[in-house]
Amino acid sequence: MQITSILEKSGWWNTLRAGVNAVVDFIFPPNCLICRAFVPGEAAICDKCLSGIGLIEGPRCWRCGCPDTGIPDCPNCTGKAYAFQRLITLADFTEEMRELVHALKYQGRTRVASVFGKSLGELAIEMCDLSNSAVIVPVPLHPSRERERGYNQSGLFASAVAARTGLPLAARALRRRVATDSQTKLDLMEREHNVAGAFEVKQSDTIRNRVVILVDDVVTTGATANSCSRELLRAGASEVVVMALASPY
Numbered sequence: 001m002q003i004t005s006i007l008e009k010s011g012w013w014n015t016l017r018a019g020v021n022a023v024v025d026f027i028f029p030p031n032c033l034i035c036r037a038f039v040p041g042e043a044a045i046c047d048k049c050l051s052g053i054g055l056i057e058g059p060r061c062w063r064c065g066c067p068d069t070g071i072p073d074c075p076n077c078t079g080k081a082y083a084f085q086r087l088i089t090l091a092d093f094t095e096e097m098r099e100l101v102h103a104l105k106y107q108g109r110t111r112v113a114s115v116f117g118k119s120l121g122e123l124a125i126e127m128c129d130l131s132n133s134a135v136i137v138p139v140p141l142h143p144s145r146e147r148e149r150g151y152n153q154s155g156l157f158a159s160a161v162a163a164r165t166g167l168p169l170a171a172r173a174l175r176r177r178v179a180t181d182s183q184t185k186l187d188l189m190e191r192e193h194n195v196a197g198a199f200e201v202k203q204s205d206t207i208r209n210r211v212v213i214l215v216d217d218v219v220t221t222g223a224t225a226n227s228c229s230r231e232l233l234r235a236g237a238s239e240v241v242v243m244a245l246a247s248p249y
Contacts, residue, residue: 033103033112034096044115045100053100054092065089066249076249080222083229084240087219088127090120093248101217101245104153113153116245117160120215124165128213128241135207136162136169139216139228140199142179157245158215167213170206174199174228183220191223199228201235208236219244 032039032046039046045053059068064077065087091097100116103109124130138158146152155171162169178198183191201207212232219225219242229240 030111033109034099044109044111045096049096052094052096054094054097056089056091060088062086064249065247081226082222083226083233084214084222084242087222087225087242087244087247088123089219089244089247090116090123091246093218093220093246097246101153104156104217105149108150110151110156113156114160117157118164120157120243120245121161121164124161124167124213124243128243129211130165130167131211133209133238134167134211134213135173136165136167136213136215137173137207137232138171139214139224140172140174140176142176144179154216157217161213161215161243168206170203173201173203173206174232175202183224188221188223191221192226195224195227197227199231201231204235207232209238212237212240214240214242216242216244217246219247 030039030044031037032049033044034049035046037046037048056065056067060066061068061074061077063082063086064074064080066074066076069075100109100112104112128134136158138152138154140146140154141149141152158169158171161167176198177200180194180198183194186194214225214228214232216225222242225242225244229242232240
């Protein structure tokens with residue numbers, strides 16, 4: 001028990017667990033991460049569970065990415081002050097998506113990031129201006145949290161997006177210098193206060209005069225994305241586009 005606790009604090013426990021999961025997935029046929037049914041190839045979930053995820057199809061609000069209601073003024077983002085230019089997400093934050101994100105963040109199921117990160121990359125190709133001036137930057141974890149988890153889940157998504165789009169990845173351009181409290185139970189104002197001053201740009205030369213595609217796992221209120229975007233713009237980024245796996249809208 002004491003050894004397990006030490007491993008968890010050092011980050012080795014999650015790294016080991018992720019490695020074991022990868023070996024198991026390689027040796028044995030992979031299972032759906034939600035219902036455990038067999039799924040072929042690299043798929044993380046079966047078609048039945050995928051249908052419950054709520055992938056966004058059809059017209060979207062250009063600014064916040066939510067499904068377009070046909071109303072001239074988007075009810076989701078009108079009146080909101082975003083530092084980033086736009087938000088693009090793959091899906092709504094359904095219960096199925098919540099389970100997948102939980103499996104990625106707390107169970108070492110990194111297959112979620114490789115599969116859906118590729119889909120995020122496809123979405124970037126479809127919806128972003130992928131000029132030579134664009135660069136991929138992940139929302140960082142605090143170093144202590146990343147050691148504990150063994151990886152940064154947003155970094156895994158960002159790597160997959162970079163691989164699919166061919167854009168450069170600036171994995172350490174942005175740093176979380178404050179180990180902030182969990183945002184889960186905070187309202188918008190509390191979230192904004194919680195992340196105020198939490199980030200800093202460490203490699204300004206990699207983002208100066210460039211479009212930054214900022215990649216996160218889930219965007220809830222936009223407080224974290226806003227805080228990161230402000231720092232990136234202050235350091236010279238020409239604009240920031242946020243991409244995330246999901247949002248509750």
